Amino acid sequence: MxxxxxxxxxxxxxxxxxxxxxxxxxxxxxxTVVLPADRHMRCGACGSISHPGKMADQHLEAIGERIREEDGLLSVADLKEIRTRYGLQQEEMEALIGTGPKTWVRWERGRVVPSPQSDKVIRRIAEDPRYLLQLMEEKGVSNETALGVIEEACEREVRTHSDAFRASPAPERQPVEVIVSSVLGRGSEVRKRLFDVRKAYVDIDATIARHKERVPVDVEGLARDLGISIARDTRMTMGSSGSITRETRPTGAAGFLISVNGREHPHRQRFTIAHEVAHYVMHRDRIGNGITEPVLNRNLDGQDPIEREANAMAAELLMPENSLREAFAETNDAAELARRFKVSHESMGWRLFGLGLTKVRPRQN
Ligand SMILES: [Zn+2]
Ligand SMILES: [Zn+2]
Known part of the structure; x- marks a missing residue:
């Protein structure tokens, strides 16, 4: 001294x-925390010890280090690395984790130790950029640097996974690791939403079965859960209902993008998505770089066999036979059924006819 x-x-x-x-x-x-080599002052008369000046800081830091070691918590260096990796400020970390002001500063100085719960949140932020994005939205933290880092990380991950996914044969019956992404909006929101990606183990059949349980079937959610991206195009010619294309720069693990004519009636859009999902499930190894659909017919006649197959599967996706028969037992009003299943009258007409629930053959238009 x-x-x-x-x-x-x-x-x-x-x-x-x-x-x-x-x-x-x-x-x-x-x-109780044991410090094997603590620097302090000791009184020769009464034996009490004290930590004057800098010794107090060192003492508190040593206690913090000991607790972190014993509890397996992140180190001071880890905390700083995770924060700066995303270009986040200390106050922003506090807002994200929901701790009081100046808490993060103390954590980084090492004199105060995060609770195990906070430690868990920080680790998740480090491991999962999408979790950080979700927290930022929830807590109203906006930081362009962080958004850029998140976007890059997601992009990298999507590329890796979609390469692996596309190398797998179709149709896929085994659970495969896929990345699910969505393009929900347009304009400036797209950039942020584009990489709303999550990893999941998806069995195609099981995913379809799960979605078919709830009427009206969330066909867009189904596509996304299968790793297919969806874009609504409001400038598409009225001569086309939509398309499914192989993406050169995949935004989802499936590596396919369904474009829907946003000017068609929402019910027709649902049918288009279901039809393209069907192409993906059944024909994705046969459709080359994709298929652009002329305005889709809902019937099962004529046409290319691939298109007939896709229409049949689309009908079953949107109007699952079991659910439709149940609903039909309550009402045979086709307009009411179309409303419940969120499909066009035309689609419902063909479905009822196809299942033999009506003898009335819909008019061809
Ligand atoms: Zn003394
Ligand atoms: Zn088609």
Whole structure:
């Protein structure tokens, strides 16, 4: 100790106080922490120890380090690395984790230790950029640097997974790892939403079965859960209902993008999505770079066999036979059924006819 101030014991007033390094047991919020080599002043008269000046900081930092070690918490260096990796400010971290002001500063100084719950949140932020994005939206934290880092990470991940996914043969019956992405909006929102990506183990059959349980079937959700991206195109010619194309720069693991003519009636759009999903499930190894659909017919006649197959599957996706028969037992009003299943009257007409629930053959238009 180079301090020239007269040092005396705060307990007994003795000036017989000397610096030493020895094991000390500290009590921190009801917890006993052993520090094997603690630097402190010890009173020769009464034996009490104290941590004047810088010793107090070192003592608190050592306690923090010990607790982090014992509890397997992130180190001070980890905390700083995770925060700066995303270009986030300390106050922003506090807002994201929901702790009081100045908390993060203390954590990074090492004198205060995050709770195990906070530690878990910080680890998730480190491991999962999409979780960070979700937190940023929830807590109203906007940081362009962080958004850029998140976007890059997601893009990298999508590329890796879609390469692997596309190398797998179709149709896929085994659970495969896919990335699910969505393009939900247009304009500036697209950039942020584009990489709303999550990883999941998806069994195509099981995913379809799960979605068919709820009427009206969320066909867009189904496509996304299968790793197919969807874009609504409001400038598409009215001569086309939509398309499914192989993406050169995949935004989903499926590596396919369904474009829907946003100017068609929402019910027709649903049919188009279902039809394209059907192409993906049944024909994705046969459609080359994709298929652009002329305005889709809902019937099963004529046409290319691939188109007939896709229409049949689309009808079953949107109007699952079991659910439709159940609903038909309540009402045979085709208009009411079309409303319940969110399909066009035309589609419902063909479906009822196809299942033999009506003898009325819909008019061809
Ligand atoms: Zn003393
Ligand atoms: Zn088609």
């Amino acid at each position: 180079t301090d020239s101030r007269a040092i005396f014991c705060l307990e007994c007033g003795s000036e017989n106080v000397t610096e030493e390094v020895s094991e000390v047991t500290a009590n921190v919020r009801g917890r």
